[in-house]
Amino acid sequence: MQRAISLSPNIVAWRVNLAALLGKAGKADEALPHLAAALRLKGNIPELHNNMGATLEALDRLPEAVDAFRKAILLRPGYAEPHYNLANALKRMGKVEQAVSSYREAIRLRHDYAKAYAGLSSALMDLAQLDEALQCLRKAMELQPKNPGAHSSYLYSAHYHPDQSAQMLFEEHVEWGRRHADPIRARLLPHQNDRGTDRRLRVGYFSPDFREQTVPRFIGAALTNHDHDRFEIFCYSDVKKPDAVTERLSKLPDHWRDVRGKSDPQLEQIIRDDAIDILIDLRGHASGNRMMLFARKPAPIQVNMVGYFDTTGLRSIDYRVTDEQQDPPGAEQFHVEQLIRIRPSCWCYSAEEDDPPVAPTPALSKRYITFASLNKVVKVSAPCAKLWARVLDAIPGSRLLLPAAEGDSSGIVRGTLARMGLPPDRLDLVGKTRTRRAYLERFGQIDIALDTFPFNGITTTCDGLWMGVPLVSLSGGTTVSRAGRSILSAVGLAQLATDKPDEFVRTCIDLASDIRRLNDLRLGLRQRMADSPLMDHRGFARQLEAAYIQAWTNWCSGPPGRD
Numbered sequence: 001m002q003r004a005i006s007l008s009p010n011i012v013a014w015r016v017n018l019a020a021l022l023g024k025a026g027k028a029d030e031a032l033p034h035l036a037a038a039l040r041l042k043g044n045i046p047e048l049h050n051n052m053g054a055t056l057e058a059l060d061r062l063p064e065a066v067d068a069f070r071k072a073i074l075l076r077p078g079y080a081e082p083h084y085n086l087a088n089a090l091k092r093m094g095k096v097e098q099a100v101s102s103y104r105e106a107i108r109l110r111h112d113y114a115k116a117y118a119g120l121s122s123a124l125m126d127l128a129q130l131d132e133a134l135q136c137l138r139k140a141m142e143l144q145p146k147n148p149g150a151h152s153s154y155l156y157s158a159h160y161h162p163d164q165s166a167q168m169l170f171e172e173h174v175e176w177g178r179r180h181a182d183p184i185r186a187r188l189l190p191h192q193n194d195r196g197t198d199r200r201l202r203v204g205y206f207s208p209d210f211r212e213q214t215v216p217r218f219i220g221a222a223l224t225n226h227d228h229d230r231f232e233i234f235c236y237s238d239v240k241k242p243d244a245v246t247e248r249l250s251k252l253p254d255h256w257r258d259v260r261g262k263s264d265p266q267l268e269q270i271i272r273d274d275a276i277d278i279l280i281d282l283r284g285h286a287s288g289n290r291m292m293l294f295a296r297k298p299a300p301i302q303v304n305m306v307g308y309f310d311t312t313g314l315r316s317i318d319y320r321v322t323d324e325q326q327d328p329p330g331a332e333q334f335h336v337e338q339l340i341r342i343r344p345s346c347w348c349y350s351a352e353e354d355d356p357p358v359a360p361t362p363a364l365s366k367r368y369i370t371f372a373s374l375n376k377v378v379k380v381s382a383p384c385a386k387l388w389a390r391v392l393d394a395i396p397g398s399r400l401l402l403p404a405a406e407g408d409s410s411g412i413v414r415g416t417l418a419r420m421g422l423p424p425d426r427l428d429l430v431g432k433t434r435t436r437r438a439y440l441e442r443f444g445q446i447d448i449a450l451d452t453f454p455f456n457g458i459t460t461t462c463d464g465l466w467m468g469v470p471l472v473s474l475s476g477g478t479t480v481s482r483a484g485r486s487i488l489s490a491v492g493l494a495q496l497a498t499d500k501p502d503e504f505v506r507t508c509i510d511l512a513s514d515i516r517r518l519n520d521l522r523l524g525l526r527q528r529m530a531d532s533p534l535m536d537h538r539g540f541a542r543q544l545e546a547a548y549i550q551a552w553t554n555w556c557s558g559p560p561g562r563d
Helices: 002-007 014-026 028-041 046-058 064-075 078-090 095-109 113-128 131-143 148-158 165-189 215-225 244-249 263-274 291-295 382-394 409-420 437-444 459-466 479-490 501-512 516-528 537-556
Strands: 201-207 231-237 253-256 278-281 301-304 319-322 336-343 370-372 399-403 428-431 448-450 471-474
Touching: 002 459, 014 046, 028 046, 046 064, 064 095, 078 095, 095 113, 095 263, 095 409, 113 131, 113 148, 113 263, 131 148, 148 165, 148 291, 165 291, 201 215, 201 319, 201 428, 215 244, 215 459, 215 516, 215 537, 231 244, 231 263, 263 291, 278 291, 278 537, 301 537, 319 479, 319 537, 370 382, 382 399, 382 448, 382 501, 448 459, 448 501, 459 471, 459 479, 459 516, 471 479, 471 501, 501 516
Parallel strands: 201 231, 201 278, 231 253, 278 301, 301 319, 319 336, 370 399, 370 448, 399 428, 448 471
Antiparallel strands: none
16 A cells, blocks of 8 residues: 555545554554545545544544544534544543434434444443443344444443342343354364473463553452462453553563454464463453453363453353352352352452552541542442432531533533432532542542442442542442452451441441541551451462462363363
8 A cells, every 4th residue: 555655646545545554553643644645635525534533533632533523524414423433532532411412413323323322321321321321232232133242331331230130140141151152162172281280380361451450450469479480471461552551560471462453363373372271351241351252262271350240151261250258159150150269358459659648537627528439420320329318318517529420411410310319419529530649639538438339349449448448338139249348358347348228327427426536547547458368469369379270170180172
């Protein structure tokens, strides 16, 4: 293409083709001048403006991308794709209400636009409108029944809904496996790994989140503390935009593989060539997952941990790492995997040396209690809101701080929360923070954190405890609704987790009744956490390694060819 353009620089199609190739290769900056040249040659083509917008968005030049998409729409109002792309850019800019309108217009123009339904679902979740969001995901699944990613999005999001039981979630996960993974089971290749039990095991970790994200905070302990005399560690990084965390993590394993852009068959071959004995999935059904890679069974033993909080429904994943609080005896009936229970908690948190210090509890100066949840607002279910309203009613003058969509969208969120039962005059809605430090400093405004349910917080819970903010958690019947209990038990605060709503309210009242005692708890919480199993990095790594060895021994004792 470059040669063609050098010979005939005024042929628009060749510049567009080259820009598309460069974009696919992740070189949006190189694609941009070719699209600009094409627009100079023929600026009335709506597809060109749409492509320019997509390239600008990839470069995080969002206002310019919005202008390009709107130009494409102006040239052809019935062109659905720029409406969808415009919605994506607006959502990234925090203009969620406008994004919803653009997604709806894209769907009006193209009734079978599955990606637009998925995008609309994500925007509606930002506005705490869960029921319609799940309906949109169901529609996307209907339009693309063979798309495993659309089905995964529904699986993840269904955990937010209070009407979803453990049995219902299990059946939906099993259906995912039946529909998408089972058809390729007959084509799985056998494994030729050396079945010796006295050799160095080759363990691979796969994730798109080896970057500034939550996963490194919980897998970093293992990567830093593995016994490299007994384990040869590989990391397969599917990170789209590597950052400083990626660079730091890349120095921890024996082998680092950057596999972004590789297809599932290519990745399978890479992992088989590395003769991986145990392959760890750190994403589950969260966005950007590679569940279909794990369906291909590239390693004889496959394990899910950290990045997901339920069964995968995938029979080619052999184990799931959990603990007795999240998955007590009997939880096996809701899993296709065998359960590896780490004691006392499957969560092992890592902090940063330059994290801000713990501040005194704000009620000392404000003279009122500030409750908060820094989880995504979609996690505030109707039963959760009603229970929180009882807490506010029981503690006069108290307020509730929640992160929500900014600008005009915050009014929609406030109205939705009011309809759920939260008093609007007691709510303080704040926008998203831009940096991790600003996010951590926000805990300085909070006296007591309230856990969401049925989808408990995990990273936010650990971050809050690290910043000295105690959390009150309500447990339920699903795995993810017991994450708060798991974390609080590990840090020695099991009394702050309950499965009874009345006790939840009483616990909040008790914490709020003595501000000096609350401040003492706060100021000692970081050291308590540092001394707890929640930050016993070496102990966590040793337990994982023992589980890996046992899983390997089990596999080696089976008949050859059995996987």
